[in-house]
Amino acid sequence: MFNTASTTPEKLLQMLAALLLFAAIMGLILFLAGRVGGGKRGNTIVGYLYLAPAILMLAVGLVYPGLRTIYQSFFDAAGKAFIGFDNYATIFTDNDQLTVLRNTVFWVLVTPFVATAVGLVYAILVDKSRFESVAKALIFLPMSISFVAAAIIWKFVYEYRPDQGNVKQIGLINQIIVWLGGTPQQLLIESPLNTFLLIVVMIWIQAGFAMTVLSAAIKAIPDDIIEAARLDGTTAWTMFRNITLPSVRPTLVVVLTTIAIGTLKVFDIVRTMTGGQFNTSVIANEFYSQTFRADNQGLGAALAVLLFVLVIPIVVYNVRQLRQSEAS
Amino acid sequence: MFGLPSGPRFRAALAGTVSAGLVFSMAACGGDSDDAASTDSTASAIDCAPYTKFGDLKGKTVTIYTGIVTPEDTPHIESYKPFEKCTGATIKYEGDKSFETQILVRARAGNPPDLAIVPQPGLVKQLVATGKAVVAPAEVSANVDQFWDKAWKEYTTVDGKFYGAPLGASVKSLVWYSPSEFKDSGYTVPTTLAELKTLSDKMVADKKKPWCAGINSGDATGWPITDWMEDFMLRTAGPEEYDKWVKHEIAFNSAEPTAALNAVGEYLKNDQYVNGGLGDVKSIATTTFQDAGLKILEGQCSLHRQASFYAANFDKDTKVAEDGDVFAFYLPGQDAASKPVLGAGEFVVAFADRPEVKAFQTYLSSDTWANTKAKLSSGWVTANKGLDQANLTNPIDKLSASILLDPKATFRFDGSDQMPAAVGSDAFWKQSTSWITGQDTKTTLDNIEKAWPK
Numbered sequence: 043m044f045n046t047a048s049t050t051p052e053k054l055l056q057m058l059a060a061l062l063l064f065a066a067i068m069g070l071i072l073f074l075a076g077r078v079g080g081g082k083r084g085n086t087i088v089g090y091l092y093l094a095p096a097i098l099m100l101a102v103g104l105v106y107p108g109l110r111t112i113y114q115s116f117f118d119a120a121g122k123a124f125i126g127f128d129n130y131a132t133i134f135t136d137n138d139q140l141t142v143l144r145n146t147v148f149w150v151l152v153t154p155f156v157a158t159a160v161g162l163v164y165a166i167l168v169d170k171s172r173f174e175s176v177a178k179a180l181i182f183l184p185m186s187i188s189f190v191a192a193a194i195i196w197k198f199v200y201e202y203r204p205d206q207g208n209v210k211q212i213g214l215i216n217q218i219i220v221w222l223g224g225t226p227q228q229l230l231i232e233s234p235l236n237t238f239l240l241i242v243v244m245i246w247i248q249a250g251f252a253m254t255v256l257s258a259a260i261k262a263i264p265d266d267i268i269e270a271a272r273l274d275g276t277t278a279w280t281m282f283r284n285i286t287l288p289s290v291r292p293t294l295v296v297v298l299t300t301i302a303i304g305t306l307k308v309f310d311i312v313r314t315m316t317g318g319q320f321n322t323s324v325i326a327n328e329f330y331s332q333t334f335r336a337d338n339q340g341l342g343a344a345l346a347v348l349l350f351v352l353v354i355p356i357v358v359y360n361v362r363q364l365r366q367s368e369a370s
Numbered sequence: 371m372f373g374l375p376s377g378p379r380f381r382a383a384l385a386g387t388v389s390a391g392l393v394f395s396m397a398a399c400g401g402d403s404d405d406a407a408s409t410d411s412t413a414s415a416i417d418c419a420p421y422t423k424f425g426d427l428k429g430k431t432v433t434i435y436t437g438i439v440t441p442e443d444t445p446h447i448e449s450y451k452p453f454e455k456c457t458g459a460t461i462k463y464e465g466d467k468s469f470e471t472q473i474l475v476r477a478r479a480g481n482p483p484d485l486a487i488v489p490q491p492g493l494v495k496q497l498v499a500t501g502k503a504v505v506a507p508a509e510v511s512a513n514v515d516q517f518w519d520k521a522w523k524e525y526t527t528v529d530g531k532f533y534g535a536p537l538g539a540s541v542k543s544l545v546w547y548s549p550s551e552f553k554d555s556g557y558t559v560p561t562t563l564a565e566l567k568t569l570s571d572k573m574v575a576d577k578k579k580p581w582c583a584g585i586n587s588g589d590a591t592g593w594p595i596t597d598w599m600e601d602f603m604l605r606t607a608g609p610e611e612y613d614k615w616v617k618h619e620i621a622f623n624s625a626e627p628t629a630a631l632n633a634v635g636e637y638l639k640n641d642q643y644v645n646g647g648l649g650d651v652k653s654i655a656t657t658t659f660q661d662a663g664l665k666i667l668e669g670q671c672s673l674h675r676q677a678s679f680y681a682a683n684f685d686k687d688t689k690v691a692e693d694g695d696v697f698a699f700y701l702p703g704q705d706a707a708s709k710p711v712l713g714a715g716e717f718v719v720a721f722a723d724r725p726e727v728k729a730f731q732t733y734l735s736s737d738t739w740a741n742t743k744a745k746l747s748s749g750w751v752t753a754n755k756g757l758d759q760a761n762l763t764n765p766i767d768k769l770s771a772s773i774l775l776d777p778k779a780t781f782r783f784d785g786s787d788q789m790p791a792a793v794g795s796d797a798f799w800k801q802s803t804s805w806i807t808g809q810d811t812k813t814t815l816d817n818i819e820k821a822w823p824k
Contacts, residue, residue: 119792119823138800202649202653202656203649204645204647204648204649204650204653206647206649206670209647228649228652228653228655228656230656231652231655231656231807313588313589317588317589317590317591318589319589319591319592319655319800319803320655320803320807331589331796332796334471335589335791335795335796336791336792336795336796336797337790337791337792337795338791338792
């Protein structure tokens, strides 16, 4: 039963067995919970019983692999010899790895702020306008496309054809360059320009998310405050500076941090558009390449740990802001 | 993607995932159902005499796991039919696109197939290191001694033990060209490297950009340059130095490899030679390897160095033949007498030594199988000397086989496939890509040397 199933009936049978096992365990837990008496102590036990499956799965699926990855990051490429912090030293001294860190810094500094700014400005501009829903749908659409699909679309936008005989451009940007009288450029080769061109894709996707969440926050600003401000004769800028911005500040922080976390983990766009070539690799992509292609499990693990360490403070901040905004 | 998780949405996503998983798992097994009708048509013609030595294997099953998927899997499955018919054994064929990572996972987890078709000697070594691979039986070893050039046997010999016979092979030392262009312009197929250069210069004089190349291949970008460099290493330094280079007995940045890469640079980094119909030198980096050679058909490029499997990239209406739209010639050696051939191939590695597995393994290493397979497929060759070249139908297969089986040829396996992964499938690719986009030869080779695991 625990062998790899190869035929359809075998696979279905295995799935059925797994579902039955799951139902049986849940049944057992519910049964045990039902037997526990009432009272404060009883309730605590019932609480722990309900938590048990989730904790078990987190332990097996998250905590154990996490600890194991940290452990592996102190070992060499084959995972056999202990080499201490050498992998981490490599990340901070090797030229290729420093480029990876530099690119990750570009991504994290640019994407959240630009995406949020675009989303905020857009949300304010279309707020209460006649075409609000259509305008919002337009900028939200990229959100519904997968990263890989978005990357393929933009790869075509940046596509290059030589300025040679009757060869026609098929990329939008290069066609515009040609219309303006320039010569077509191989946009994805020049570093660090190429990294920023990839960041544009992420902003294109994330601006819709920022806009939707911020637009809801703007609508939640009480009308009386706005009316009072209008009666006082505020300009649009003071209104934005003194009313809108302070009111949506908690939401703004959540949006910024959520995008920042997503950006730190970006992988699909880089892998699809350049494969990490031409100095465009970022931590998540490099981690994959080192582990699965270069067969350097130690360095791969160290990169994964670094990514984890970088994400933690943002997640903590994000959760605290979320709690604060819920409390108020 | 980063929406805050909410109950119903998550449940919907979960349901979607589960049902998608179901559909995929069903689709995955839909493919490998055996085609009963075709068995009968070939069965009557089978002469079971060569199979009697395998004995009666009725009711026995052998599983074979490969990275060969549709449509190339059909001739494979068909070629097992005579064996199944005559011995009574059942062969279970499992093709998987992610074979190269999955086979390691399966071997390490103690769930390997009986046989695996492994496309790289490096991966064979990794599999042997898991301790699950089984030494090849004496019959297979004898077949390899009889039917293959001795260079082949070394590729799967680890610590003096031989682990598996070669299966298919491909020739990499090929240059694609347009026979009609050659005829119209009075070009002739070069027989030495110097003639290749003269031909290229002649094309430049005719106001052409002779060569087209493309090395983009997703995260494997750069690999076609490794083939170029290997081909030139074989020619400028010779097979002995090539072997030392592959085994890292000479440094990657020593004189011979430097000369080889510079020789490649005379073609690929020469603005007069490249990149026909595709742009300047740097456009090589952004052109996919699949697209590059197609410019020959459009008349924008005359020469394209790529392996025999490139034939599959031309569409069905293109005639790939010596008198057709496009064909290939052997990338010549330093002089007409030396014939170094760069190629690749697959090896059959066993993880079980049951009698039926041994029998099937022996069958796959025999001339009987090689000829059965040759009759069934197009776009496939083997370096098995028992192959009757008359059984090949496709012109490019005939050319490949004639190069592989030429007694004067010196075969060498793709070097990057034998190097450690940190070089062969990482630094070598990456640095080659940087090299084509402007980095100098010395920095490139120094960086690769630095990446070699100590």
